[in-house]
Amino acid sequence: MLRIKQILFLLFSLNVIVIPVVFITVLREEAELRDDGSPEGYRNQFYTQELDFSTFGEDYQSDQSDEKEMMKENSSIITQNIFEALGAYPEMAQKYLNTYPAYQTYFDQPDHALINDDDYCQKVDAFNLNHPENMFEQMNFFTDYFYGQEMARSLIQDFANDTMPEISLTMNRSDYLSRKYHLSPLITNYFTKRVDLQLYHQTGKHFLCATQMYNHIPGHGVIKRKDLIVGTIRNYGQKFSKRPHCFKKDKFFPLSYRLYDKYECQLFFNIVTSDKYKQSLIREPIQYLLKIGVGSHKASGVSILDANATKGLIDKYDAGNKCGSQFESYVAQTYITNPLLLDKDNKFDFRVYMLIASTNPLIVFYHDGFLRVSLSGYNKSSTDKSTHLTNTFLSMKKFEENDSQKNKTEMSEEELMKNVLWSFEQLQDYLLSAKKIKDKYWLHNYLKPAFQKAFVHVARMSEKSLWKQSNVYEMFGLDFMLDTKLNLWLLECNSSPQLLEDNGKEFMTKMLEDAFEIQYAYYRSRMTRVLELVRKMQEEEKVKGSIDFPQWQERYQEAVKNRIEPEFKIKETNSWTLVVDKNLPGAAAYFGHISSECI
Numbered sequence: 001m002l003r004i005k006q007i008l009f010l011l012f013s014l015n016v017i018v019i020p021v022v023f024i025t026v027l028r029e030e031a032e033l034r035d036d037g038s039p040e041g042y043r044n045q046f047y048t049q050e051l052d053f054s055t056f057g058e059d060y061q062s063d064q065s066d067e068k069e070m071m072k073e074n075s076s077i078i079t080q081n082i083f084e085a086l087g088a089y090p091e092m093a094q095k096y097l098n099t100y101p102a103y104q105t106y107f108d109q110p111d112h113a114l115i116n117d118d119d120y121c122q123k124v125d126a127f128n129l130n131h132p133e134n135m136f137e138q139m140n141f142f143t144d145y146f147y148g149q150e151m152a153r154s155l156i157q158d159f160a161n162d163t164m165p166e167i168s169l170t171m172n173r174s175d176y177l178s179r180k181y182h183l184s185p186l187i188t189n190y191f192t193k194r195v196d197l198q199l200y201h202q203t204g205k206h207f208l209c210a211t212q213m214y215n216h217i218p219g220h221g222v223i224k225r226k227d228l229i230v231g232t233i234r235n236y237g238q239k240f241s242k243r244p245h246c247f248k249k250d251k252f253f254p255l256s257y258r259l260y261d262k263y264e265c266q267l268f269f270n271i272v273t274s275d276k277y278k279q280s281l282i283r284e285p286i287q288y289l290l291k292i293g294v295g296s297h298k299a300s301g302v303s304i305l306d307a308n309a310t311k312g313l314i315d316k317y318d319a320g321n322k323c324g325s326q327f328e329s330y331v332a333q334t335y336i337t338n339p340l341l342l343d344k345d346n347k348f349d350f351r352v353y354m355l356i357a358s359t360n361p362l363i364v365f366y367h368d369g370f371l372r373v374s375l376s377g378y379n380k381s382s383t384d385k386s387t388h389l390t391n392t393f394l395s396m397k398k399f400e401e402n403d404s405q406k407n408k409t410e411m412s413e414e415e416l417m418k419n420v421l422w423s424f425e426q427l428q429d430y431l432l433s434a435k436k437i438k439d440k441y442w443l444h445n446y447l448k449p450a451f452q453k454a455f456v457h458v459a460r461m462s463e464k465s466l467w468k469q470s471n472v473y474e475m476f477g478l479d480f481m482l483d484t485k486l487n488l489w490l491l492e493c494n495s496s497p498q499l500l501e502d503n504g505k506e507f508m509t510k511m512l513e514d515a516f517e518i519q520y521a522y523y524r525s526r527m528t529r530v531l532e533l534v535r536k537m538q539e540e541e542k543v544k545g546s547i548d549f550p551q552w553q554e555r556y557q558e559a560v561k562n563r564i565e566p567e568f569k570i571k572e573t574n575s576w577t578l579v580v581d582k583n584l585p586g587a588a589a590y591f592g593h594i595s596s597e598c599i
Contacts, residue, residue: 081122082129082534083211085549086556089121089204096467098221098228099196101294101329111200112144112167113180114207120183121209127185128211128527129534135211135527139520140186144169145193150499151508152191159513163187169194183207189519190214195224195495208471210530213523216495217359217474218467223458224476224495226301226331227293230256230264236461246598247457253490254334258293259317262324268332269320272310281307284337285381286388293329304383305332335388336489340482341378343430348373348422349390349491350480353511354455357518358562360470361582362589364459365518366452367511367575369477370503371422421503424448437486450488451480452579453593458493459580470526470560473519514574521568528568529559 083089097103107116117123128135139160144167145153156162163184169176183206190197190207195216201207208214222232237249257268271277272288280287285306290313292301303309317326339347352369356362372390379387424443431437439445458478477497481489499508533555541547563583564570582589587596 081125082537083121083125083209087553088210088556088560090469092198092203092218092467095465096218097199098219098225098465099199100221104199105202106200107202107206109200110177110179112194112197113171113175113178114167114201115179115182116201116206117182118205120185120206121204124185124187124209125211128188129531132527132531134186135188136524138186138188139516140184140188142167142183142187142190143192145191146170150193151501151505152193152499152512155509155512156191160516161186188212188523189516192216193496195220210471211527213471213473213519215472215474217356217472218469219465220462220474220495221294222465223462223493225294226291226296226492227258227260227329229253229493230258230331232461232465236457240598243598246594251487251489252454252457254336256331256333259323259330259332260293260327265317265323265326266320269314269317269323273314273319286383287335287337289333289335289388291331291333293331295329302385302389304385304388305335306383309383336481336483337380338484339378340436340484340486342373342422342427343434345377346374347378347388347390348481350451350482351497352451352478352480353497354458354476354478354493355515355518355576356459356466356474356476358470358522359463359466359472360468360561362459362463362580363522363562363578363582364455364580365515365576366448366455366579367515367577368424368448370424370507371427373420373422375416375420446486447488449593451478452577452591454478454480454488454490455579456590456593458490470562471523473522475515510575514576517574518570518576521564521570522562525565525568526560526562528565530556533559 140163141156163186222228233253240247257264259265288305290303348371353367355365374390376387428443477494479491
């Protein structure tokens with residue numbers, strides 16, 4: 001296989017481009033490029049310019065006469081977007097639009113202040129084929145992350161190119177809901193906080209072209225939504241009903257009931273209206289949480305179902321008689337009544353990170369996280385959220401309370417943060433000292449493998465529901481809890497997890513940089529194979545006078561399957577751990593986390 005420098009030369013010398021001369025919308029260059037070639041000084045002003053592709057890539061041309069002759073002899077014209085001809089733009093099925101309950105698109109509604117250009121991907125694909133340095137030498141991002149609140153934007157601006165800095169979720173609302181800006185053709189990576197770009201801008205036309213990537217996977221609602229994950233886990237668990245050693249759903253995820261589902265709703269109210277339940281409240285006054293199934297964040301969508309709150313819910317649903325007629329997205333989730341506590345009887349949970357780097361094939365990475373510790377001592381009878389929940393947002397509210405009570409606590413915000421965020425090593429040291437564990441390598445022998453095995457199950461249960469496209473990926477924040485028996489429970493799976501400096505600036509910086517290293521390794525490997533395929537197509541046309549597109553479509557689909565070429569090998573210092581790679585056969589794809597009989 002030819003390597004990238006050879007391919008770049010051959011593409012330019014053969015002039016293998018979508019059309020030798022096209023009209024393409026590009027940024028007006030208002031200032032010279034920086035030394036590294038990044039588009040510093042570009043204004044977000046657009047105009048149409050005729051581009052003569054025969055002049056591109058002159059720096060790649062050599063003095064060898066045969067190479068110059070090849071360029072002179074080439075005269076072919078491919079008159080359509082070659083990626084479209086190769087089948088790179090399949091229509092997205094409605095089932096993948098499950099970010100929100102409506103399962104529909106809103107292409108006619110303005111969003112992110114962007115103009116939907118129906119020819120955008122034609123232009124971008126042509127631009128990148130003619131300027132492969134844009135794919136291989138630059139990291140050009142589109143992001144909508146906040147300024148100042150989360151680290152993603154500042155980090156991108158530090159080590160990559162923020163192509164459209166005027167776009168953010170904090171921009172003027174009237175501008176945000178307008179059609180004001182064209183997307184830059186330089187973009188290779190859409191990294192957005194909002195998870196619904198695909199609902200307002202058509203993939204393969206308005207954005208997410210074949211030579212770009214996007215950090216949200218259509219179909220992700222099956223694990224990110226608090227209501228849909230209930231069914232996802234239930235269906236997955238049923239496959240292993242006769243193989244409980246492979247997966248036990250009742251030990252993996254707290255039993256939950258979606259109250260808009262008539263059957264599940266009636267099951268729940270049969271329980272909470274029973275005499276057995278009422279008597280058990282004396283011993284365990286809180287047995288359920290109520291969650292909003294979609295669209296809630298920062299613990300705002302979670303309430304504690306004590307006796308009074310449960311009575312209110314029973315009245316609302318008429319003791320279950322209104323099940324099937326109430327369609328609010330509520331989920332009643334079993335409360336873990338025996339949580340493992342820390343030294344001051346504080347409750348805690350884990351935030352760890354999962355990177356689905358590819359859905360074609362499925363490739364998943366694991367990243368360590370941290371403990372989120374409640375600032376309040378655990379009291380099973382309390383209805384104070386901060387006692388039962390350990391969300392970072394709730395901790396920040398406690399910080400604000402602390403500011404008004406400094407004379408009482410005499411604790412700085414930094415000291416409070418040290419109490420709120422524990423490392424895995426701190427937990428292991430505590431458990432050893434408290435004689436709750438004996439293995440001094442417990443982290444590596446039990447906890448991390450347990451997280452990674454859970455990731456394998458989450459990936460496998462959602463795989464068939466995720467859009468199988470090579471240029472989508474996503475990072476999730478998964479929340480887990482340990483009970484007193486050291487059983488690990490998955491609580492929820494969050495898309496666009498908060499990337500706060502308070503969670504450790506060095507930790508977050510390293511994690512994000514390494515995630516981008518992984519994604520660009522797959523992206524550039526993929527584009528290397530695609531460029532070589534285009535070169536071979538050009539050779540066929542030169543010999544036969546035409547191109548047999550059906551056979552090349554099959555070769556294209558094989559070329560874009562994600563795998564890393566040797567020159568883009570991920571560094572050994574990368575902090576992510578590979579846990580699924582379905583380029584490998586059978587159980588080998590799961591690196592020992594599940595056996596062949598469980599596949």
